[in-house]
Amino acid sequence: MSILEVADLGFGYVDPLFSGVTFRLNAGERAALVAPNGAGKTTLLRLICGELHADRGSVLLEKGASLGFYRQSHETLRSGSLMDALMGGFSDLVQLRHALHDAQHAAASGTEAALDALAKAMDRYHAAGADTLEQRVATIATRLGFSAADLERDVGSLSGGERGRLNLGAVLATEPELLLLDEPTNHLDLDTIQWLEGWLTAQKSAALVVSHDRAFLDNVCPITMELGRTTFRVYPLHYTEYHDERAVDLERERALAEEQAAFVAKTEDFIRKNIAGQKTKQAQSRRKMLEKLDKVERPEDVWARAERVRFRFADAPRSGDIVLECKGLGASRGGRRLFDGVDLLVRRGDRVGIVGPNGSGKSTLLKLIAGLGLPEDTGAVRRGTNLFEGYFDQHLGSLDAQKSCIEEVRSVRGDLNADGARQYLARFRFYGDDPFRQVASLSGGERTRLALAKMLLEPKNLLFLDEPTNHLDIPAAEILEEALVGFEGTVLLVSHDRRFLQTVTTRTLAFHDGELDVYEGGFRDWTAMLERRARVEREGDAVRAANERKARAAAEASGAARHRERQAAARELEKKRRRVGELEDLVSRGEKDLEELRAKLRSPPEGDWEKLHEWAKQERGLAGKVEQLVAEWVKLADELRSSTTEG
Missing domain, CATH: 1.10.287 (Helix Hairpins)
Structure with a gap:
């Protein structure tokens, strides 16, 4: 049964933004709405929810169906607690919650009347199911990165990112029959994005989703709708397909x-x-x-039109082989220690991805390494030779809201005249009068493209990028990926865009449980390693459980001696499980070193046959070692599986 029917919808008469939009969304279906920035995706969502009126066509929502709309603009209550805002869709229950709190304060007097009023307030609160709702809302808030103490914070104290997560939680808490989600992953970390994917696929709500996160769309939406100016296409396919x-x-x-x-x-x-x-x-x-x-x-x-943007790096001098040597880096923010004792060696050509939960210190670490930390930060960063550095700030602090696009470009290259600046800006999709617009009038995507245009105007061989794809549409993100993969310099970047990280990175710094792990492999390798480790742990748990069952049965049947033998077998299997995890890391590092040696062999130094012979010898030895490690891993993994099966 369809919950939403849109027929021949159009917006704009003289210069239509779009026309002829026709589709149907059935109960429980989830569809991605895709198009370049500026095509009207948000406008279409606002037409569906009734905030705007169409110039032609119709929108029919099933009678009585509830609708929840998560907007990119993060307007919240001006006062009140975070919990009040999260429960904003249940005004009657919020009033009962306030009445209960007032009664609790009054009951401190100990009078019989006050205690009786508290009992009645509690009865009304429980009878309305407000306590169950509050528990559900608190769970959602926790998964969105808020602590129990945060729930009583005043909304006026929240940052922009926190407001985004708050508004998303408030929409999800209502569990509407139709969800309209406009860039829901913008302020979420990787773990929270994966939780949201699971939440959406487990719910019965229909959903229309706008997002530039390709992995998110693939994991959530089996239908893709393409919005054009004169056409509207519907594909029963995930985004990649x-x-x-x-x-x-x-x-x-x-x-x-x-x-x-x-x-x-x-x-x-x-x-x-x-x-x-x-x-x-x-x-x-x-x-x-x-x-x-x-x-x-x-x-x-x-x-x-969106694919015309060109992120091309100006030729830069070659840096030294050692680009950055970090020793004992540490930083605190807001009275909380984010990280300590971080050591890192970055070589020319590395593309290092920094990942982790919100608030773990990713951007702080990037700034510290880039030389933009605070005086109280600890540790030292020794820079290599011949470096030309560029820094991209996710908050776009390098832009002056009062300047025009041309003025911003010429602030970096004063030798460019107005025509030269316009031609350069055209490479970043600033056409017609766009170069003369003030920064204050630009959209988030336009500001991001302008900031990147400024950074790329001069030769760079070391880039620091903090969430560079946040406001880019999908084609621009893909073109930036291609440019960075072909970039001959060195890159350190922070991102929550999984597809971007998978394509670009060759090394990974991962914040996890207050620690920072340095992984000698890109984001794709790192996530594969986590999956292997989780699988081994699950198998290990199964082995332990099976052997515990065996041990208990043996002890009951044959006494304490047999029981001790089973325990010894369980300990031996546990040692094998740990060894499997060690072998995975050794194989990953060995394969990385092997690839580096083979790259050297593909481009040998001219005339240096001794060096070539030495590299070939090392390659044969390392290949044999990796082969042995893989064989040992396969043998132990088979033994673990066999033990689990026998249990």
């Missing part, structure tokens, strides 16, 4: 349009040559045929 399928569709539709255009041109040529000659009747017949022909329009490629 849609991306491939639409390319096939566009190519087929272009071919049909070109084939028809060629046929029309040939027919019109025949008509011109024969309309006054011996084949007049044939020419007239063909003219009538053309008049009745349904024209095949060249398909609209909604991403074509």
